[in-house]
Amino acid sequence: MTRRQPHTSNRPTPPSLLLLTSVLVLAHGLAACASPASEAAAPATALENKGSDTMVNLALAWAEAYQVVQPDVRLSVTGGGSGTGLAALVNGTVDIANASRAIKDEERAAAVANGIEPVEFIVAQDAIAIIVHPDNPVDQLSLPQLSAMYRGEITNWGQVGGADRPIVLLSRETNSGTHVYFLENVIRLGQSDNPALFSPDTLLMPSSEGISAEVRQNPNAIGYDGLGYVTADLKTLAIAAEDGGPYVLPTIAAVRNKTYPIARDLYMYTRGQPAGDVQAYMDWLFSAEAQAIVAELGFVPVR
């Protein structure tokens, strides 16, 4: 499991260092004869934040920015997956769980049995845009068509109403959260028992820039990326959940009213109604500053 911490978040202070600090503060206090205790020695609250790997970079960026806003609160951010985060919340070991899916009924029941009432916050949204070359005549695709393309069953643009050209499939590398989301929700159409995989001919690009550079110059290419990363010189396709169904372009409005099919809410769950430092943090997450970070990382802000 990956465990990462923002640079500013403190690892447990070694006892010797604590002792040294208190001795120094004591000396300082004696010398100044009755000065209030130095701020550095004020006990900091530590908040544990764990869960979704998709959200781990977002949670880290938030935690780092929050260090500046509220230096007394220390956030420790860990990935591990949505299930891991919610399990930790149920067991009462974390203050905030991150999840890229809603809590399941059995998870909620288990939490209530432990005397914990999970409270849900939708902190951001994640939408994946399908991008092609601006000259590509194809305007829309359905999820089953996309799935067949990425499985290597549809190999020519002519089969989906385009020109007679081979399809070049582009994807992010396997370590990207977007890759896994695309595999589960597009290629496998959200069916957990579906064993379909990316076609071996899929080009795995090490960066978002690699995908957009290739799509920008290659009329054969199709790629996907977080909505926030798509630039104006690329063509985004309208997507329908089913063949013939309503085709929807990925706009912020379509993501918010849930008509765009390749999008999901990103959640944070707290133990009961948040209070004190947790409440302050959750309130800050909906501030303009925190939601600007959402947009920077390629997710869709909720405010």
Next chain:
Amino acid sequence: MAPSLATLKPPARASRNWGELIVEALIRAAGYSAILFVFLILLFLLREGLPTFAEVGLGDLFAVRWYPIEDYFGLLPLIGGSLIVTLGATLLAMPLGLATAVFVAEIAPRWLREILKPLIEVLGGLPSVVLGFMGMLALAPLVRETLNTPTGLTAFTGSILLAGMALPTLVSVAEDALDAVPRSYRDAALALGATPWQTIWRVTVPAARTGVLTAGMLGIGRAIGETMTVMMVTGNAARLPDGLGALFLPVRTMTATIAAEMGEVANGSTHYHVLFTVGLALFLISFLVNLMASAVVFRQKKRSERLLS
């Protein structure tokens, strides 16, 4: 003279001996350290890579599907990818490098030679990420349009860039080898009525062939280990190359796989061990290439000794 020497020499010699001893020991340590480091690296690769063989069956390792997040650990597409990119680079770089070396060593006038040699060496100093970026934005579209391939991100694109990166080493070593051919060889050939071209092609180049081969080996060694450039321009599709036509399709090399996946892999997982096995395979391949290069150099030495005796 003699008495003063007798009185002065002993202390001076003693101090010089100490200094020499220390310098000698340092030089010896430096020499052995290279062997030690290579040995330690091998040991580390073995420690991290060998658990693979307990965790993944040999049949699964020598399979054609590489998709590590779903536990498909077939190494063949990666090995094939590295080999085909390197083969392409060698086919491009060898003739070009040899021709450049012949021109610089045999044909170019002295002033031009003094400009060309440093310029070629500057080419070797270009950061590979810069070459990769140029390749991605300029070379890949060119390859797609001229060769009419579905995408420009192909093994061939990587080969062109790798050939460019191997050229400086290749030209430099080959040029030295041509330069080392005794003047008398050329004079004898010309005196017998051979044209300058016949002299170069039939006498000078064959006389320097072991050096030229070494140059090729060193160039290949440079090409197979290159990472950043190939990751940016070869498309990284883990499909097994099936023949020379695959040169014009995307491939995924061993180096690019390690670079792309090592950052996010969980420490101690099967995927982690398999990536070290890939590293081990790379280590063995470059070791073999270098061993072959050394064997050629060694043979060259014996041959020149034979000529002298």
